[in-house]
């Protein structure tokens with residue numbers, strides 16, 4: 247029988263991150279800068295993405311090897327069609343005690359409730375600023391911060407709170423707005439994390 251996998255420091259494999267798409271509706275400069283990921287950039291063809299059945303099989307095998315935490319990510323995972331169906335399949339895996347998702351939040355107003363009903367427990371939202379100008383400068387000028395704040399409220403209503411809010415800090419771009427961000431969520435129970 248195979249031993250349980252561990253890293254070179256002997257730590258057992260507990261967490262599995264599952265990227266369900268390489269596409270995103272943002273163009274954050276530190277991740278998908280617009281000059282590289284422009285309209286002619288070739289994302290993976292659909293046939294090269296794992297199907298939901300393949301993802302569930304892989305997750306089931308990993309849970310059998312000791313994984314307890316599953317995190318769905320991307321790109322922007324909410325762009326993957328019919329995502330609640332995948333969440334339902336992953337939530338049903340015995341042994342996976344934690345199921346979470348990382349998103350930029352823009353599509354949460356439509357999807358937070360169906361995802362929660364499918365069995366999602368936790369959400370991490372990327373939010374680099376609540377100042378519109380700084381937010382647009384961070385995400386490539388794609389979509390208003392109001393959309394993300396609506397997504398956070400939808401996640402709260404769906405029972406996915408407390409949320410984790412990840413803020414990437416860039417000198418001279420959004421660092422002057424991080425106190426405002428911390429103040430906005432102070433006392434809400436949400437966990438704001440600043441990432442350099």
Ligand code: SF4
Pocket residue numbers: 270271272273274277278320321322350372385
């Ligand atoms: S929202 Fe996330 S996945 Fe999309 S470009 Fe920004 S950092 Fe990358």
